[in-house]
Amino acid sequence: MMSFIADLQQYQFLQNALITSIMVGIICGVIGSFIIMRGMALMGDAISHAVLPGVAISYMLGINYFYGAVFFGIVTAVGIGVVSQNSRIKSDSAIGIVFSAFFALGVILISKAQTATDLTQILFGSVLSVRPSDMIMTLIISVIVLLVVFLFYKELLISTFDATMAAAYGLPTKWIHYGIMVLLTLTTVASLQTVGVILVVAMLITPASTAYLLTNKFSMMITLAAFFGALSSVIGLYISSEYNLESGAVIVLVATILFLLAFIFSPKHGVLWRSLRTKKSKASI
Amino acid sequence: MRKTIEVSHLNVSYFGNKALKDVSFSFQTGNLIGIIGPNGAGKSTLIKAMLHLIPTDSGNVSINDQPIKNIRRNIAYVPQRSDIDWDFPIVVKDTVLLGTFPNIKLFRRPSKADKEWAAHCLEKVGMQDYATRQIGELSGGQQQRVFLARALAQKADFFFLDEPFVGIDVASEEMIIDILRDLRDEGKTVMVVHHDLSKVEAYFDELILLNKEVIESGPVQEVVRPDIMSKAYSMDFNMLQQMGAHNV
Known part of the structure; x- marks a missing residue:
């Protein structure tokens, strides 16, 4: 532990990694809370995979991978909407079709565009190679995501809980949906370096699900999800640097352990108390 | 200005199947209006189409000569x-508070007055003791009362309720019916999708079959x-009423 803190003070790259992964943990928790309550967990997985061709094309064009990734993320969100609304294809199938196609395209393009980054780095992340420019990018994305959620919290809450009422009183629920897709894409792009394409979905879903088991208030769920996301990042980064393990994978496993603790011990929704309550009520009968 | 709720030549279809065919009617506002009909008759579709919650093929809906989109904030909808x-992480009092959102400006949060008003609406439906319960812990009737409280919190003039008495x-x-009557007596317009034929005459002023x-x-x-009733229901109407017709 002490050596980790000493390393932190000594090495700039470790500081960058820590700050970046904390920010990513926070925004993944926040956006993840909306994603899981809207039943769009699969959508998070889809967008994270589908940004791959965008990353490849950005390398080819010599521009920041952010632009290409955001472009493909939004194309995917719209594409999924078009396929599921204009045919009898159900939305989970539409998601599967669209994202695997983009992911396949991305795999080919990345191998052609091999320059600074290789495929493994994008798939699994490499938080220790975060450059200051990436950190700034993550910071900007985090500020945007948190600001939008703060400003439009009322509208986001009601359209997530009861989209019909939201539409009935005149909220543009379709645009809110695409707005969330844009935030999701931004969050995904920010997470590429920390946990990589494949494991982004875990950072979106797992801390938010942990929080979901612990509270009956949505704003509290968002706060807790952000906290668990950040906590997973810090602990995960510490373990991975101490034992020289893949950082993204360790962060995800830490998030999973936190989830398991909540799953078992949550006072309201954990399996332990639930089974004790059932036993009690059986005994009283 | 005529005080009416008017629907003319409303057509709705799902994937080529007609759900509503040339639906037209008009009523005076300030009435308690029931929408009845057999399963699959398009009752819920009708109120969703009236509020433009689902796409329509053609038709026109106006309230007091205004198109719906001009008076949306004045419409409370109970799904x-x-x-x-x-299972959504929300407690009863916060659910009722959502009813104040349509009248709160963008970027603003509910004020203390909004919270007090929501608490008052919760009292009106007799659910104040459940204020901090998660909504899934309530019985069906309690849930329905909470959602009615949410609609009351909106201070709307037009209420649309989709099957509020089921289960x-x-x-x-x-x-609930007492509160709806009070609303009607205050001059509000209430439209209710309804199932149970035995109470139709006791509940409503006007009816759409x-x-x-x-x-x-x-x-x-x-x-x-x-x-008239037997035109919509294939069974004999007297028999339907005797059975209570909960599941027609």
């Missing part, structure tokens, strides 16, 4: 219970006649 995620206890049903098209609409005693 079917099956449309709600009862709820008698006490809740009586309380629907079976994809309007079979009949008008004052309740003019619609609830065996010869």
